[in-house]
Amino acid sequence: MRLRRVGLIATLALGLLLAPLAADAQAPAKVARLGHLGHGLESGLIEAFREGLREFGYIEGQNIAFEYRYAEGRVERLAELAAELVRLKVDVIVSNGTPATRAAKQATSTIPIVMVGVGLDPVEIGLVASLARPGGNVTGVAALGTELWGKRLELLKETFPRISRVAVLWNPTNPGNALALREMKAVAPAAGVRLQPLEVRDASDFERAFAEIIKENPGALIPIWDAFLLSHARRIADFAVKRRLPTLAPIKEYVDAGALMSYGASIPGQWRRAAYYVDRILKGTKPADLPVEQPTRFELVINLKTARALGLTIPQSILLRADQLIQ
Numbered sequence: 001m002r003l004r005r006v007g008l009i010a011t012l013a014l015g016l017l018l019a020p021l022a023a024d025a026q027a028p029a030k031v032a033r034l035g036h037l038g039h040g041l042e043s044g045l046i047e048a049f050r051e052g053l054r055e056f057g058y059i060e061g062q063n064i065a066f067e068y069r070y071a072e073g074r075v076e077r078l079a080e081l082a083a084e085l086v087r088l089k090v091d092v093i094v095s096n097g098t099p100a101t102r103a104a105k106q107a108t109s110t111i112p113i114v115m116v117g118v119g120l121d122p123v124e125i126g127l128v129a130s131l132a133r134p135g136g137n138v139t140g141v142a143a144l145g146t147e148l149w150g151k152r153l154e155l156l157k158e159t160f161p162r163i164s165r166v167a168v169l170w171n172p173t174n175p176g177n178a179l180a181l182r183e184m185k186a187v188a189p190a191a192g193v194r195l196q197p198l199e200v201r202d203a204s205d206f207e208r209a210f211a212e213i214i215k216e217n218p219g220a221l222i223p224i225w226d227a228f229l230l231s232h233a234r235r236i237a238d239f240a241v242k243r244r245l246p247t248l249a250p251i252k253e254y255v256d257a258g259a260l261m262s263y264g265a266s267i268p269g270q271w272r273r274a275a276y277y278v279d280r281i282l283k284g285t286k287p288a289d290l291p292v293e294q295p296t297r298f299e300l301v302i303n304l305k306t307a308r309a310l311g312l313t314i315p316q317s318i319l320l321r322a323d324q325l326i327q
Contacts, residue, residue, distance in 0.1 A: 032064045032282050035085035035111075037078065037104055038096035039227045040070035045117075048268035049094070052275025073203055073228055075099050075173045082107035092278055095140075097227030098176045101127055105138055112287045114277040115140035116270050119225030119250065120176040122292055131292045139287040140277055141270040142294055143225070148250075149180045150187035152263050155300075156220055156248045157191045159261070159318050163219035167196045167245075169209060169236065170224040177224045184222075200229060210239055218245070225250040225264070233257040237306075244310050252301045255326060260306045265295035299323040 036046070050060060058064040067090055069081035082103040085093055093113045095101040101115040105127065115127065115138060122128045122142045129135030157163060168184065170177040181197055188195050196218050198209040213221070221240050223229050229236070230253060237258035240247045247259040255262045273293065280290055300318075303326040307314055319325065 031062075032058070032092070033067060033088070033090045034064060034278065035067045035069065035088065035090035035093040036096075037069050037082055037085060037093055037100045038071070039100070039231050040072045045096070045268060045271045048271040049116075049274055052272035053278065056275055056279040058275075058279070071100075073231055075171075075201070075228060078103035079106065086111060092281055094274060094278065098125060098127075098174050100227065101138065101140075102175070105136075109137055111137065112281045113138045113140070114274050114281070114287075115142060116274045117227060117267060118142040118176070120146060120179055121294075124179060125176050128292055131294070133288065134290065134292055135288050137287050139290040139292055141273050142292055143265055146179050146183035148264070148298075149183045149224075152222065152248055152250065153184050153187050153191055153193065155263055155318075156222065156246075156261075157193060159248075159315060160220060160246060160312075163193060163246075165194050165196060165216065165218040167198060167213045167216070167218040167221045168224065169198055169200050169221070169229060171201060171226040171228055172199050173201055174224075174226045174228075177226055180224045202228075203232070206232065206235065213239075213245070214243065221245050221247045223247070223249055223254065230254070233259070241306060241309050246310060246312060252299065252324075255301045255303045255306075258303065258306055260303055260310065260312075262301045263298060265298055270295065301326065 053064060060066060067085060067088055069085055071077040071081060078100050086108045090111065093104045093111055095104045095113055095115050097117045098119065101113065101118060104113045115122065120143060123130055127138050156166065168181060170181050185195060196216055198212055200206060200209050223236055233254045234257040237247065237254060241258060249255065249259045249262040250264040251267050252262050253267060277290060281287060300322045301324045302314060302322045305327060
C-alpha cells in the first residue's frame, strides 16, 4: 500500500515537472510583425498582398501584424518613417516603390526588406548587387530595366502616328525616373517625337506642370512610374480627358482611373508575389539568397470609354493586341 502511494506521488511529481514543457509545446506561435513603408493610397494593393499571405497561412491579427507608415505623398518623410519601423524592430519591411525602398535600405542593413513596385532594374539603380544574388538585406519584385520606356514611346507613336510632341510627368526625387526619362530621350528622335519633361515633386507642382502642358499643347502625355504620381492617377487622368490628351501610362491602375492606355506588368500580381518572399524570410531564408524576380508578362489595356470621350479612334491593329478593353 505504501509502495502504491509512493508510486502515485512520483507520478504526480513527474506530471508537474512535465506540465510546463507541455504548455510550452502548445504555446501559440510568435506573431510576425511586418512594417509597410509606402505613400498612403495603396489599399487595393495591400489587399492583394494579404491574399498572398493567406495562401501561406498568415492571417492578420492571428499570426501576423502590420505596422503601416505612409508618407502621404511627401517623399521627404520616408527616411523618418523608415527609422520608426527600425526602432519598432519589425521582422520584415515591405517597401512600395524606389524612394521607399531606398529609404528603408538607408535606415537598416539588418532587417530584411521586400521591395514591390520598383519600376526599373534594381541593379541599375543600386538597390541590389545582382538579380540572382542580391547580396544584402533587400530582395523582392521589380520591373524590367529602362528599355520598356522606349517601347512605350514607340507604342504611343504607332497608335497615333501624327503625334510630334509628348509631355512627360516625372518625379526627380525618384532616382529611377531620371533613367526612364533618359531612355525615352534616346528613343524619341527615331520615333519622330520631341519630349516635354515636367517635374512633379509634390502635389503643388501639378498646377504648374498642367499650365505648361496647356501652353505647349503636346499631342500626348506619359506619366513615368512613380508611387507618388500613381497616388494622383485620377487627377492626371481627369486633366488629360479635359484637355483631350491621350495618355499612355506604365500600369493599368491609371486606366482604371480614366487614362486612355497602359502597357506594363500587373502591380497587384507583384504584391501577391511579395507574400512568397515574406514567407521565405520568416522561415529563415536570408534576403541575400532570394533572387529578385522580374515580370515576364506585360499587358496592354485600353479604355474605350476614354477614347470616345477624347474623340479618338484606336487602330484595329492595336485593339487586336490589347489584353483588356475597358468599355
